[in-house]
Amino acid sequence: MKLAVDVRRHAYDDLLVLSDVSFTVADGEVVCIVGPSGCGKSTLLGIVGGLVRPTDGTVATEGALRPGTLNPVTFVFQDFALLPWRSVRDNVGFPLEHHRLSSADREARVSDALARTGLADFAGALPKQLSGGMRQRVGIARALAVEPALLLLDEPLSALDAQTRELLMDDFGRLWMGAGITALYVTHNLDEALRLADRIVVLSRRPGRxxxxxxxxxxxxxxxxxxxxxRLAVLRERLWSLIRDEAASADREMARA
Amino acid sequence: MTASRSRQVGRFAWRVGVLLLGLALAGGAHAEKLTVGVLKLASSGPVFLAQDLGYFREAGLEVEFKFFEAAQPVAVATVSGDLDVGVTGVTAGFYNLAGKGALKIIAAQAREEPGYRLVAVVASRKADEAGLKRLEDLPGHAAAVTQVGSTFHYSLGLLAERHGFDIGKVRVVPMQSVPNVVSAVKGSQVEAAILPATAATPLVNAGEARLLAWADETPWQVAVVFTSPKMIGTRRDALERFVAAYRRGTEAFREAFLAKAPDGRLVPGPQADRDLAIIARYTGQSAESVRGSIPYVDPQARLLVGDIHRQVRWYQGQKLVDPGVDPRGVLDLSFVPGHLDVPN
Amino acid sequence: MPEGQALQPERRPVAFRGGGFLPRTSRAVGAIGFAVVLLAWQGALAAGWISPVFLPSPVEVALALRDLAASGELWRHLSISLYRIVLGWSFGTAAGLGVGSAMALFSLARSLGMPMISALFPIPKIALLPLLILWLGIGETSKVATIGLGVFFPTAIATYSGIDNVSRTLIRMAQSFGIPFGAIVCKVALPGALPSILSGMRISASIALLLVVSAEMIGAESGIGAFVLSAGNLMQTDQLVAGVAVLSVLGLLVGAALSAAEKALLSWR
Structure with a gap:
């Protein structure tokens, strides 16, 4: 599925957050968005996912959907957003509950997602019993169960330690990259972006351009x-030089605020 | 207990202090202090008169009033030693306390007496329209009282005996306070109610209730003067002087308010207006409303002893007073001569 | 640094300074404490330090309780009171859940509800008794309403703040999967507010027990509250303490039931 983002302006009251952010994402492409803290990365993702109404702008998708796709545009959240009172299985099944599915189909989708993410043995566990990495795997399994066409990942690894991050990045490559799923991936970690992205969109500090x-x-x-x-080091240096001054002044701005 | 004991110690020390001060100032002559618990009602008139006309002072007493909202706390405060003397209505709760040897009745205050209207039985408007016209119709209906075991409850019991209906068949509904009873009658929530004249008369006059009967047909002892056995043991002299001065008050009360012409009309005494003003001042009511609620008080503060016995037995029959309570044990008849209706 | 050389002359052990702030409860200690109080109470009366006029002995209270139970009076009073408590509490809780949810979810309800609750919550319900009698009579309605009114406010406040504190991310997550509004309320907001609602229930259940005495001030011939009131009016102190003991046992049972419910429903925390 292709994506066209054209946010001319987005403001909270008088505070301009995003300005002239226009780009497209090709079918199956992984685009990372990096930028200093408070540059509106997450807001941009909210706009793309239809959770935030832009002040002035449009977001459009294009392309045929596979028949099994229940929720074409699907989020993966930074803090996992699991329902703590539901077991792993019921968390993964949660988005399926309001779809007209046979119970066999529903169970098949859940089991398949659990098996692919290595959670089959933890199906009955509660989120509080899992490590952070396992919790995010539940979040990914939940996203996979609805067979998304576009994944919106909002700093999915930033709540995890470095080793777990490595393991999950491997999982990402195996689970959805190259499987024809388009992805918009917000991160503040340049190495993560360099490891996963086809293209990297660099945003300035607020208002994000x-x-x-x-x-x-x-x-x-x-x-x-x-x-x-x-080659990656060169790219990293280039990204860092784009961001460094922005990050430094954003940091001072935050401290003053 | 320890609190009240320390209070007693404190009061004792204070008394000694007052005594010493009195001795220093007056060179020997001092007024003995008595704390008296009363309700702000016209029926407390005799004590107010005895205070205001100086009878207590002349008896060498310095009487301090503590005012209460209900009879029960007066009895409790007398037991705990916070009051030396109490002057209020007698209830089943009073007899239960007194039955444990904690209180003694020593003189009379208000009583029901034919021709002096203190308590009324009223029917609510709805019940009246539905045919509740006479006391005899009460069985099968609900009658509101302030509390179970209150003077109003006993009034109803006496009326039941006299009119020959079964009080067991009347649903006696406790409402805890006179305003609650009035509310229930106004809203026709209960079919009947027993109320003091001050509350019943406005209801009847406003057409919100119908008078079924005045409860003045059978004379009975509504209110008394009481003290603790300990007071009798330790300060008998002060109590005797208190009762003597109080009886001057009851006599003044009779002269002012209770005299009747041969045709049965009440004839105000020469000091009626002055005494009415005194009582109005103490009760915080208008002279008019005091006049409307003047009860009968025996001029010599003599008790209807037989009725006290009957009350205890009646309450015991209703299972409101412990069966072990002996009416003779709650009375001390030695303070007032010539009590009335004394059983053998 | 050569081992033990520079350190030796001034060697000082580091003293332990952590620990504490972890109080534990022991049932045995609680029970023993209770027994000691009862024994001291009985002893003080037996020794004559306390006059029986002021306080009935535990034995007298126990005898009064036994008589009450044997005559069936206890059950008669208890059953009617439980009926009132359960009914009043259920109505109050249902209304509180509804209003509290509405206040947490809708701007109009929040704008209207907050000032109203602030204004009405602190009114002592007993002060409204004469009015309640006028409006609702002296039958069961006014008694159930008194309890319901007392239960309503804390439940509404607990529900409101519970839903308000449910993580925004969970709501966004549900929206991002296209879950309909009603399902989000039922499957995300209310379960998320459950801890707050249950602790509100702990308060409201105690309030219901407190208010049964007030409610039974209004023309009640039976009920444990009416029984306590009439024992007080009649100065039957053994009966009074027996009735109060029944109320406090009821409180303990309700507390235990709610703890069990919390354990069962909130194991996910």
Whole structure:
């Protein structure tokens, strides 16, 4: 599914948050959005997902949906957003409950999502019994169960430790990248963006504007290889130089506020 | 207990202090202090008169009033030693306390007496329209009282005996306070109610209730003067002087308000207006409303002893007073000569 | 640094300074404490330190309770009071849940409800008794209404603040999956507010027990509250304390039931 984002202006009361943010995402492409704290990354994702009404702007998708797709545009949240009173299985099944599905179909979708995310043995557990990484796997399983066409990931790894992050990035590659699912991925972690993205949209500090759009241009599987390291370092340096001053002044601005 | 004991110690020390001060100032002659619990009702008139006309002072007493909203706390405060003397109506709760040897009745205050209207039985408008016209129709209906075991409850019991209906068949509904009873009658929530004249008369005059009967047909002892056995043991002299001065008050009360012409009309005494003003001042009511609620008080403060016995037995029959309570044990007849209707 | 050389002369052990702030409850200690109080009470009366006029002995109270139970009076009073409590509490809770939810979900209800609750909650319900009698009579309605009114406010406040404190992310998550409004309320907002609602219920159940005495001031011939009131009026102190003991046992039972409910319903926390 293709995505066209055209947010001319977005403001809370008098505070301008986003200005002239226009870009497109191709079918099956992974686009990361990076930028300093408070630049409106998450707001932008909310607008794309239809949870925030933009002051002035439009978001459109284009392309045929697979027949099994129940929720074309699906979120994965930073703090997992699991219902703490439901078991893993019931959390994954939650978005299916208001769809007309046979109970066999529903169970098949849940079991399949649990199996793919390695959660089959934890189906009866409550979220409080799981580690952070396992909780985010539940969040991903829940997103996969509705067979999304566009995934909106809002800093999905930032609540996790570095090792867990590595493991989940591997899972991402295996679970949905290259499976024809388009993704818009918000992060403040440049290494994460360089590891996962086809293109990286760099936003300025508030009001968020597009400073640059950087193509990574290395095959995803090759990026963990030692040979790719120098090229990635150059890209990282370029991203950092785009962000550094913004991040520094955003930091001071936050401190004053 | 320890609190009240320390209060007693405190009061004792205070008394000694007052005594010493009195001795210093007056060189020997001092007024003995008595704390008296009363309700702000016209029926407390005799004590107010005895105070205001100086009878207590002349008896060498310095009487301090403590005012209460209901009879029960007066009895409790007398038991605890916060009051030396109480002057209020007698209830089943009073007899239960007195039956434990904590209180003694020593003189009379208000009583029901034919021709002096203190308590009324009224029917609500709805019940009146539905045919509740006579006292005899009460069985099968609900009658509101302030509390179970109150003087109003006993009034109803006496009326039942006299009119030959079964009080067991009347649903006696306790409403806790006179305003609540009035509310229930106004809204026709109950079919009947027993109310003091001050509350019943406005209801009847406004057409919100119908008078079924005045409860003045059978004379009975509504209110008394009482003290604790400990007071009798330790301060008998002060109590005797109190009763003597109180009886001057009851005599003044009779002269002012209770005399009747041969045709049965009440004839105000020469000091009626002055005494009415005194009582109005103490009760915080208008002279008019005091005049409307003047009860009969025996001029010599003599008790209807037989009725006290009958009350205890009646309450015991209603299971409101413990069966072990002996009416003789709650009375001390030695303070007033010539009590009335004394059983053998 | 060479081991133990520089350290040796001034070697000081680091004293433990953590611990504490972890009080535990022991049922045995509670029971023993209760027994000691009862024994001291009985002893003080037996020794004559306390006059029986002021306080009945535990034995007298127990005998009064036994007589009440044997004559069937206890059950008669208790059953009618329980009926009133259960009915009043259910109505108050249902209304409180409804109004509290509405206030948490809708701007109009919130704008209207907040000032009203602030204005009406602190009114002592007993002060309204004469009015309640006029409006609702002296039958069961006014008694149930008194209890219901007392239960309504804390439930509404607990529900409101409970839903208000449900994580916004959970609501956004449900919306992002296209879950309809009603299902979000039932499946996300209300379960999320359950801890707050249950602790509100703890308060409202105690209030219902407190108010049964007030409610039974209005023309009640039976009921545990009416029984306590009439024992007070009649100065039958053994009966009075027996009735109060029944009320406090009732309070303990309700507390235990709510703890069990919390354990069962909130195990996910």
């Amino acid at each position: 597009i400073k640059d759009i950087v193509s990574v241009g290395i095959d995803r599987p090759d990026r963990t290889a030692v040979a790719a390291a120098p």
